[in-house]
Amino acid sequence: MAIAEATRTLVKPRVHQQLVKTLAQRILSQEFKPGTLLPPEPELCETLKISRSALREAIKVLSGKGLVTPRPRTGTVVRPRDEWNLLDPELLAWSMELEPSAEFVLSLIEARQVIEPAAARFAALRAAENDIAVIESAYERMSEALAALDFDAFNEADIDFHKALLRASHNVVFQKLSTMIGAALAYSFRLTIQRAREPGASLPNHGEVLERIRLRDADGAYASMARLLDIAIVDLGLSSIPPRIRR
Amino acid sequence: MAIAEATRTLVKPRVHQQLVKTLAQRILSQEFKPGTLLPPEPELCETLKISRSALREAIKVLSGKGLVTPRPRTGTVVRPRDEWNLLDPELLAWSMELEPSAEFVLSLIEARQVIEPAAARFAALRAAENDIAVIESAYERMSEALAALDFDAFNEADIDFHKALLRASHNVVFQKLSTMIGAALAYSFRLTIQRAREPGASLPNHGEVLERIRLRDADGAYASMARLLDIAIVDLGLSSIPPRIRR
DNA sequence: GGGAAGAAATAATCTGATGTTTTCGACGAT
DNA sequence: ATCGTCGAAAACATCAGATTATTTCTTCCC
Numbered sequence: 415m416a417i418a419e420a421t422r423t424l425v426k427p428r429v430h431q432q433l434v435k436t437l438a439q440r441i442l443s444q445e446f447k448p449g450t451l452l453p454p455e456p457e458l459c460e461t462l463k464i465s466r467s468a469l470r471e472a473i474k475v476l477s478g479k480g481l482v483t484p485r486p487r488t489g490t491v492v493r494p495r496d497e498w499n500l501l502d503p504e505l506l507a508w509s510m511e512l513e514p515s516a517e518f519v520l521s522l523i524e525a526r527q528v529i530e531p532a533a534a535r536f537a538a539l540r541a542a543e544n545d546i547a548v549i550e551s552a553y554e555r556m557s558e559a560l561a562a563l564d565f566d567a568f569n570e571a572d573i574d575f576h577k578a579l580l581r582a583s584h585n586v587v588f589q590k591l592s593t594m595i596g597a598a599l600a601y602s603f604r605l606t607i608q609r610a611r612e613p614g615a616s617l618p619n620h621g622e623v624l625e626r627i628r629l630r631d632a633d634g635a636y637a638s639m640a641r642l643l644d645i646a647i648v649d650l651g652l653s654s655i656p657p658r659i660r661r
Numbered sequence: 662m663a664i665a666e667a668t669r670t671l672v673k674p675r676v677h678q679q680l681v682k683t684l685a686q687r688i689l690s691q692e693f694k695p696g697t698l699l700p701p702e703p704e705l706c707e708t709l710k711i712s713r714s715a716l717r718e719a720i721k722v723l724s725g726k727g728l729v730t731p732r733p734r735t736g737t738v739v740r741p742r743d744e745w746n747l748l749d750p751e752l753l754a755w756s757m758e759l760e761p762s763a764e765f766v767l768s769l770i771e772a773r774q775v776i777e778p779a780a781a782r783f784a785a786l787r788a789a790e791n792d793i794a795v796i797e798s799a800y801e802r803m804s805e806a807l808a809a810l811d812f813d814a815f816n817e818a819d820i821d822f823h824k825a826l827l828r829a830s831h832n833v834v835f836q837k838l839s840t841m842i843g844a845a846l847a848y849s850f851r852l853t854i855q856r857a858r859e860p861g862a863s864l865p866n867h868g869e870v871l872e873r874i875r876l877r878d879a880d881g882a883y884a885s886m887a888r889l890l891d892i893a894i895v896d897l898g899l900s901s902i903p904p905r906i907r908r
Numbered sequence: 909g910g911g912a913a914g915a916a917a918t919a920a921t922c923t924g925a926t927g928t929t930t931t932c933g934a935c936g937a938t
Numbered sequence: 939a940t941c942g943t944c945g946a947a948a949a950c951a952t953c954a955g956a957t958t959a960t961t962t963c964t965t966c967c968c
Contacts (some may be wrong), residue, residue, distance in 0.1 A: 426929070429952070430721065454918065465953045467714065470920085474677065474718040475725040478751070486919040487961035501748055501837050504725070518833055525834035528779040536771070586765055587772035587841065590748050594834065673960070676921070701949065712922045717951085733950045734930040 429464060433472035435508060436462075441481050441492055442509050451489040452482065479505055503593040510597050522598035527643050529591060530576065534623055534639035536583035538632040545582035546628055552578050553624050560614040568614060569603045575620055579639075582627070605650050616646055676711060680719035682755060683709075688728050688739055689756050698736040699729065726752055750840040757844050769845035774890050776838060777823065781870055781886035783830035785879040792829035793875055799825050800871050807861040815861060816850045822867055826886075829874070852897050863893055 440446050452458065452473075459466050473490060476482050480499040484490040499505060500518075509518070537545070552575035559567035573596050580592045606613055619642035626634035687693050699705065699720075706713050720737060723729050727746040731737040746752060747765075756765070784792070799822035806814035820843050827839045853860055866889035873881035 434725070456918095467717075467952060467954090470714070471718055471721040471951095473919095475721050478681070478722040478725050478749075480750070484919060485961075486959070487917055487963095489918065496836065499749060499837070500833065502725075502746060503727070521833040521835075524783070524832050528776060532775040585771050586747065586768040588768075589743065590746070703949095714921060714923090718920095720950095731950060732930075733928065734932095734948055736949060 430468040430471045430475075433462065433464060433468060434475045435504075437472060437476060438479070438481060438505065438508050439512060441476070442505070443512050446492050448492045448494045451491055454489060481505075501591075501594055506593060506597045510601055514601065519598075519601060522594065522601070523647060525591075526595055526598055527640070527647075529588060530579070530595065530643060531636045531640040533580050533583040533585070533588045534627065534635040535632045536585055536588070537579050538627045538630055538635035540584045541582035541627055545578070545584075546624075548578040549575060549582060549624055549627065553620055556614075556617055556620060560617055565607075565613050569599075572603075572616075572620075573599050579623070579627075602646065602650055609650075615649065616642060619645060677715040677718045677722075680709065680711060680715055681722045682751075684719060684723055685726070685728060685752065685755050686759060688723070689752070690759050693739050695739045695741045698738055701736060728752075748838075748841055753840060753844045757848055761848065766845075766848060769841065769848070770894060772838075773842055773845055774887070774894075776835060777826070777842065777890060778883045778887040780827050780830040780832070780835045781874065781882040782879045783832055783835070784826050785874045785877055785882035787831045788829035788874055792825070792831075793871075795825040796822060796829060796871055796874065800867055803861075803864055803867060807864055812854075812860050816846075819850075819863075819867075820846050826870070826874075849893065849897055856897075862896065863889060866892060 437446075437452075446452060453461065455466055455469060459469055462469070473482065473484055477484060479502050480493060480497050482490050482492055500509065537549075541549075552571050555571035556568055556575060559565070559571055576595055576599060577592045580588045580595065583589070603613075619638065622638040623635060623642060626638050684693075684699075693699060700708070702713055702716060706716055709716070720729065720731060724731060726749050727740060727744050729737050729739055747756065784796075788796075799818050802818035803815055803822060806812070806818055823842055823846060824839045827835045827842065830836070850860075866885065869885040870882060870889060873885050
C-alpha cells in the first residue's frame with residue numbers, strides 16, 4: 415500500500431521543474447528561436463537567480479525532450495521545431511497553454527479522426543467486461559453532468575470516455591496517444607466556450623459508440639465514432655478536414 | 662552555415678547520457694521493477710563510479726520521460742509501465758534494442774495499419790512537388806539497392822520512403838510518429854533476416870503507392886498502402902491483426 | 909595555401925557542504 | 939485506546955567552487 419500511495423502523493427513545487435517549464439515555454443513561444451543559442455550557463459544562472467546545478471538538470475531534461483542540444487565550447491542551441499518531441503505529455507500540455515498554431519490544432523483533429531474510429535473498432539473486438547464498465551461509467555457521468563448543467567464535469571467525463579475507449583482497444587500505442595487526444599479535446603472545450611456553443615450535443619453519439627462496443631459490432635463502432643468526431647468538428651465551426659496545401 | 666552544421670556534428674560519448682541509457686534499459690528490462698525504489702544516490706554513485714551531478718542529471722531526464730519520480734525522504738520510485746513515455750524516440754529505440762514484448766510489437770504493427778494508409782491519403786491530397794520528389798528518391802534507392810542485392814541499403818531506403826510519406830502528409834502528429842514507424846520497420850527487418858525470407862518483395866507495392874500519390878488519387882493511395890502493409894505482415898509470418906483478448 | 913600547434917570559450921564533471929521535504933516514531937493529552 | 943503534536947532522521951534538492959574536457963578559432967610555421 416505504502417508505495418502505490420507514495421507515488422501518487424503530490425509534492426511542493428520543485429525549483430528545477432519550474433525551470434524546465436519556464437525554459438520550455440520560452441522556446442515553444444519562439445522567444446528563443448531554433449538555431450540560436452541560449453545564454454551561457456553563468457548568465458542564465460544570474461538572470462534566473464538559481465544555481466548551476468538546477469539549471470543544468472533543467473537543460474538536460476529539455477535535451478531529453480529534443481528541444482535543445484548542449485555542446486562544449488559552442489553553447490546550448492535550440493533545435494529545429496520538427497525535432498521537438500511534441501507528443502511528450504509535458505511539452506504537449508505546455509504548448510496548449512500557450513496559443514497553439516492553427517496547423518498544430520488541425521493536425522491533432524485529423525489524427526483523432528484517424529485513430530479514434532480504429533480504436534473503437536479494436537475496443538469492440540477486444541474490450542473486457544471491465545473495460546466496458548469504465549467506458550459506461552464515464553458515459554453516465556457525462557449524462558449526469560449534463561442534467562446538472564455542470565459543463566466542466568461534462569467535459570472531464572468526456573475526456574475520460576475517450577481515454578477509457580483507447581484503453582479498451584488494448585493497443586499500447588493508442589493508449590500512449592491518449593494524452594494527445596486529451597489535449598485536443600481540452601482545446602476543443604476552450605473553443606466551445608469561447609463561441610458560446612451548446613455543449614452536450616454529442617451525448618447521444620457517445621451512447622451509440624458505447625452500445626456498438628457492447629454489441630461487439632466492430633464496423634458499427636468504427637462508423638459511430640467517426641460520426642461523433644465529424645459532428646464535434648462541425649460544432650467547432652471547422653469544416654471537416656480541408657486540404658491545406660495543394661498544388 | 663556554422664550553426665546548422667554545428668547542430669549536426671556528433672560528439673564524443675557524454676557520461677551522463679550513457680548513464681541515462683544504462684538506467685533506462687535496466688528499468689525497461691524489469692531489472693528495476695515498477696513500484697520499487699532505485700538504490701539511494703550515494704550507493705548508485707559508488708556502484709557506477711560516477712559523481713552525484715552526473716547521476717542526478719540522468720535521473721532528471723528519466724523523470725522527464727516518465728520512468729521514475731524522485732521524492733525526498735522516500736527515494737526514487739520506478740513508475741508503472743503505462744506511465745512511461747514509450748513513444749519518446751530514445752525510449753523507443755532502447756526498448757527495441759532489448760527484446761520487445763510481443764504485445765508491444767503487435768501494437769506497433771496495428772498502429773502502422775491505421776496510420777499509414779491515412780497518411781498516404783493526406784499525402785495524395787496535399788504533397789508538394791518537392792515532397793513527392795523525396796519519396797521518389799527513396800523509391801529509386803530501394804530499387805537500386807535491390808538490384809545490387811544490398812539489403813541493408815534497401816531497408817534503409819524503405820524506412821526513408823515511409824518517413825518521406827509521413828512528412829508529405831503535412832500532418833505534424835503523423836510526422837512525429839515517424840520514429841515509431843521507423844522502429845517498427847527496423848524490427849520487421851530483424852525478423853525478416855532471422856527467418857531468411859526474401860526481402861524486396863514489397864518494391865512494386867511501394868511503386869504503386871508512389872504512383873497513386875503522384876496521381877492525387879487519395880482513395881487509391883489509401884488502398885495501396887493498406888495492401889502494402891498487409892503483405893508485409895503476412896511476410897512476417899503473422900496473420901493480419903488477430904484479436905488478442907476476447908471474452 | 910595548407911596543415912599543425914596552441915589558446916580560449918564553454919559545457920562537463922567532480923567534490924563537499926547545506927537546505928528542505930517528507931515520513932515515522934515518540935510522547936502526551938483527551 | 940485514539941488522536942494530535944512535536945521532533946528526529948532519511949533521502950533528495952540546492953548551492954558554491956574548482957577542475958577537466960571538448961571544440962573551435964586563431965596563429966604560426968612550413
